[in-house]
Amino acid sequence: MGKPNLSKGEMEIARVLWEIGPAAVRAVHEATCQQRDIDFSTVQTYLRRLEAKGYATSTLQGRIRIYAAKEKPQAVIRDTVNDLVTRLFGGNAMPLVRHLIEEQSIDADDISELKQLVSQLEETRNDSPEDRETRS
Amino acid sequence: MGKPNLSKGEMEIARVLWEIGPAAVRAVHEATCQQRDIDFSTVQTYLRRLEAKGYATSTLQGRIRIYAAKEKPQAVIRDTVNDLVTRLFGGNAMPLVRHLIEEQSIDADDISELKQLVSQLEETRNDSPEDRETRS
């Protein structure tokens, strides 16, 4: 029952939609082709499919059809990343985190944020009684 | 030139192949269906396609065909994650890291490793002269 999956191409367009908010095909196309050569019609098709799959809505504003994202990015991101972690890492998230930290471009600001995130996580762990059982 | 992409299903099988090393279809199937209900023939097809795409090799050992991964996991992981980061996060890796740390199951051991990784990264940054230009 959960909506059908998004393909890679569809995801790309969905992300742009989230980023720029409700927009006409042209706007989405312009934002997208900034980064990648892609035909107007192709974007249009993706938007149509996005709507067909329930990830976007659209209304006619005069003659122009305006598309808007329907699902929150969080949900889609969670599902997608979960799937990736399952298939490529057998369900264990750490290898992916490791990979990202080691191989991807993380700048100085990111490092401080990371440090913060980690300490935060540490705290949360300490005063959550649910984890008591973990301490065998 | 670069080998064609792996689909999700193919990736799943590729991961198993990396994990258990060179193996017959049956072994791969058994390892896989531990986690997911999947037909023997389906696994077989995936292995064939993996070979067709250049990600695996196979040889007949008697009557049994043994498949072995060809590419190193690293390369495939890098490409796949890169693609995901591009499409879903517009090329910025941090949101994904954040997501993983916040939403996925990271246990106590992982936290210490993370702390280590981050400090290591910090060091590397400090004595790498290449980054000098970054300091405007």
Place this chain on the structure above:
DNA sequence: TTGATTCACGTACAAGCGTACGTGTAGACT
């Protein structure tokens, strides 16, 4: 030796995907 089991291998087939063209029409320009 005969029947059952186990494979490899070819084949299938519908749905999904990436990419795009063509046609018709509604405003914009002249």
Place this chain on the structure above:
DNA sequence: AGTCTACACGTACGCTTGTACGTGAATCAA
């Protein structure tokens, strides 16, 4: 009014994916 332009919408098409069946050969059990 006539032409240009931009857009919606339908349609297309070859490729990939997910999933699997059937056939024939080889091996094992009796």
